Amino acid sequence: MTATLTDRYVYAVARSLPEARRDDVERELRATIADDVDARVDGGAPTGEAERAALTALGDPARLVAGYLDRPLHLIGPTYYLAWVRLLRLLAVVVLPIVAATSVLGHLIGGTPPGGIFGATIGLLISVAVHLAFWTAFVFWLMERTKQSADLDSWTVDELPTPPVKGAPPFSDMIASVAFLVVAAVAIVGQQFWSGFSDASGAVIPALEPGLWTWAIPILLAFIAAEIGFAVWLWKAGRWTPAHVVVNIVLALGAAAFVVILVTGPGMYNPEWFAQFGADDEIDPLHIANVVTGVAAVGIGLWDSVDGIVKAIRQRPRRS
């Protein structure tokens, strides 16, 4: 016996309901549909058409299921929609240019012809944009599904945000810092799997010294995590306090010192990787890279420290 339209409709509803409620809803639904069909037949409609019309009137089973489950029919509701759009726009504005610049630079260094650079960068941008949209939507979707109505009810005026004082760290700074740090972390981890070179057996030759994985790379990643935490902390505080200035200096100089120790001591880069560029008696690319990295680390660390001090001085005193 083939399933009737009603069987199929009831099945479509029942299968999405929790076991405990399924039978009861199914019985009621069958009676309801049968009542409607009878009413339409009494009204003069042929049986087959009456069933079709009754089910059409009842509408998409998914809507009915949503009603029974009391489940939202949207990905992101009004509570979070604007926040999501704002975040997405901001991320796109901040991350996409960084990605584009990094990609172009990387390909230029790698010697890719201009046409190839353009194509690869466009492809990468599309892929990153899709990831940004998907993952942010996913996070907000989760928030939408897990939010407690109490969250909204328990709101008090004390939760109102303080308007930023002039010269306060802007949100865009925080996002830019975090985006940059995430890119750096991805690069540090990623060079192990994609460095542009592989040896005769096809294994990737990492750009960083592989021996560092046991100690230095985790420390570098920890510095990055700490910097991310700092960026968020600073933004949340809304102003540079003496504590922010001190922590900023400690982190900046600490990271710089660590990098200097690496390049002067055990070495940061993988000599094998640099060997791939070809040997030259006059210049040693590894040595140049070490010097440039060390100088850059010190320069950035000093600049970052001073930057924090200057910003702390420049901000207007908080209105009391």
Added chain:
Amino acid sequence: MNDKDAAHLQELRRGTVVLASLLVLRTPGYGYALLDQLERAGFEVGGDTLYPLLRRLESQGLLVSEWNTDDARPRKFYRTSDEGVALATRLAADWDRLTESLHDLRGDLS
């Protein structure tokens, strides 16, 4: 009526179905009959809204239900609980108050 009107009308009517159902079901009734009754009374409501609503009201204790197997076709009968009647009374009072307020607001427009 255009789409915008329809959307506002739907917004305005949201909630009236709850009150109407609680009032009608002071006499026990089953889903399809209630739908029919509401439609004839001028409440535009679809089964996809009403049937889940009945279960929601039941889970809130505003309706009580019972399967009636006397007929050839077993039906789930709903009846407004005491709590439901109390809520309906309050809602209806509020409705009356709104009607008055609306009249005042409309003034000579009516």
